[in-house]
Structures are given as C-alpha cells and as structure tokens.
Amino acid sequence: MKPTAIPVATVVSAFLFVSLSGAVSAQTAAAPDPATQAAPTELPSFSVLDEHSATVSSERFRGKVTLFDFWATWCMPCQFTLPELEALHQRFDGQGGFSVAGIAIDSGMGGGVRARRFAKRLGVTYPIYHDFGADSARAAFAVRTVPQMFLVDGDGAVLRHWVGEPDFSEVIAEVEKAVGAGAEAATEAAAGDAAAGGR
Numbered sequence: 001m002k003p004t005a006i007p008v009a010t011v012v013s014a015f016l017f018v019s020l021s022g023a024v025s026a027q028t029a030a031a032p033d034p035a036t037q038a039a040p041t042e043l044p045s046f047s048v049l050d051e052h053s054a055t056v057s058s059e060r061f062r063g064k065v066t067l068f069d070f071w072a073t074w075c076m077p078c079q080f081t082l083p084e085l086e087a088l089h090q091r092f093d094g095q096g097g098f099s100v101a102g103i104a105i106d107s108g109m110g111g112g113v114r115a116r117r118f119a120k121r122l123g124v125t126y127p128i129y130h131d132f133g134a135d136s137a138r139a140a141f142a143v144r145t146v147p148q149m150f151l152v153d154g155d156g157a158v159l160r161h162w163v164g165e166p167d168f169s170e171v172i173a174e175v176e177k178a179v180g181a182g183a184e185a186a187t188e189a190a191a192g193d194a195a196a197g198g199r
Helices: 008-030 078-092 111-121 168-198
Strands: 047-049 055-057 066-071 099-104 128-130 148-152 158-163
Touching: 066 078, 078 099, 078 168, 099 111, 111 128, 148 168, 158 168
Parallel strands: 066 099, 099 128
Antiparallel strands: 047 055, 047 128, 066 148, 148 158
C-alpha cells in the first residue's frame, strides 16, 4: 500500500499556522501586566500643573513628608477618600513638613479646573495638581487605577503605597510615624548646625 502523499502547500500552511500561533502566544505571554508592574521605591521625576497652570516639578516635594493621592472626578471611591484626606490634612499639615498633594488625572486642558471645583464642593483645602503634560506623574508612579496613594519621606523614599480605598486608621498611623521621624531628623540637624556654629 502506497503512503498517501501530502501536498507541499498543505505542509507549508500547517507550519506557518503553528509558527504564527506560537509567536502570538509568546507575545501575549511577554506583554507586561500593569497590575504587577512595580511601583517606585524613590520619588520619581515628574511635573504637574498647579492652580495657575504653572509647572511644578517633583523637586518641590523633596525635604518634606508628602502623601500623594492620585484620583479623578469620575472615580466613585475617590469621593469617599477626599474628605478623609482633608481630615488628615487638617490634623497633620505643617507637622514635620507634612502635606497632602492631590494629583487629578482628569483628561484635557480643563481637567484641572474641573477637578478643583469638584474637590472644593467636598470641602478640600489642600492643593490639587493636574497631571497633564509629557512628564506625567501618573506614568512616573506607574499608576493604572485610582485611587492610589504614596507616602514619601523628606529624603524621597516611598514609605507606603495604597491601591484602592485604604483603611485610613492605617494611613494615619503611617503618617504619624513618618512625621515623627521627620521632626526628629530636623531637630538633630538643627542641633548639629548649632554645634558647628559654636565651634
């Protein structure tokens, strides 16, 4: 019995199908998963716009403890986190150089105005910056969903990172710890300067 001949075209087609299928699978497997992308451990370089549409760089936030809050007006959980952050701002603002920095990711040139009006209606008084431009804060912090918060100390180290609506008792405890460490460092630095000046 003669073996059945298989047309060359069929063999080539099958080979190409398997090869392309494997390539697609490999590309799919190699694609980065935003959910597992690592958040920064140090304050990254970025710029945002303030209420006057002036550019503010990340260097503005060095030397003090800052809680960065990424949010948007269309984010339902953000409507609950903003008042909690305002309470945090009222309690700790100025202690150890602490401040809350809201970073709105609303799209478009008018996103910043829209976000500030929204925040004002909720009683927010801490600064709201607009993430708009090439040097995006959202990209620098690898933010893919909101709300997200980053607690950064005066040396630029990211102390904590919260994704979603956090347990604010935990946030308060972490801020207290960071503010206390910042105040202690400032006291030690002042004592060192005084000792050096007395020599």
